[in-house]
Amino acid sequence: MIDTVTDAEFAARVLGSPLPVLVEFTASWCPPCRMIAPVLAELAGELAGRVEIVALDVDENPRTAAAAGVLGMPTLALYRGGEVVAQDTGARPKGAILAFLEPHLTVDSTA
Numbered sequence: 844m845i846d847t848v849t850d851a852e853f854a855a856r857v858l859g860s861p862l863p864v865l866v867e868f869t870a871s872w873c874p875p876c877r878m879i880a881p882v883l884a885e886l887a888g889e890l891a892g893r894v895e896i897v898a899l900d901v902d903e904n905p906r907t908a909a910a911a912g913v914l915g916m917p918t919l920a921l922y923r924g925g926e927v928v929a930q931d932t933g934a935r936p937k938g939a940i941l942a943f944l945e946p947h948l949t950v951d952s953t954a
Contacts, residue, residue, distance in 0.1 A: 845880070845887050848897045850904040858925040860895060863947055867898045868908055868918040875934035876917040882937045886944075893948050894921075921947055 848856050848866070857864045867883055869876040880898075887896040901908035901916060911920060911927070921929040921944065928947050935943070 845884050846895075846897045848899050848904075850906045853899070853904075853907045856897065857922050860922070862892075863894045863921055863923040863928075863944075865894055865896045865944065866911075866920045866922065867896070868901050868911065868913040868916060868920065869898050870901050870916050872902075873916040879917055879934045879940070882940060886937065886940060890944070890948070894944060919943065923947055 845867070857866060865883075867876070867879070869880075883896050883898075887894075890896070899907055901913060911918075913920075915932045917934060918930065918932045919935075919940070920927050929943060931943055
């Protein structure tokens with residue numbers, strides 16, 4: 844299971860995170876969201892230290908979902924340095940989610 848965030852925590856936990864953060868905008872009534880939840884939990888373990896993966900329930904946290912322009916679930920939005928660097932909507936297999944993430948998780952060797 845992955846951590847959840849709320850409207851109240853979003854700025855500190857996602858926008859202020861030193862790591863990239865993948866946010867799954869989800870809803871309890873969404874079957875595709877339930878389908879990818881175990882995949883995201885697995886990726887969270889595999890990619891620990893490179894990316895944080897969290898879920899935000901759009902029904903319980905409408906302010907953040909509206910500000911992000913989320914219209915469909917699940918929406919995956921990758922935040923890096925407080926900005927969305929990639930976004931996709933719909934359930935995807937593990938390989939597709941990993942391919943979506945990988946270009947944004949490279950380590951800057953000049954830092």
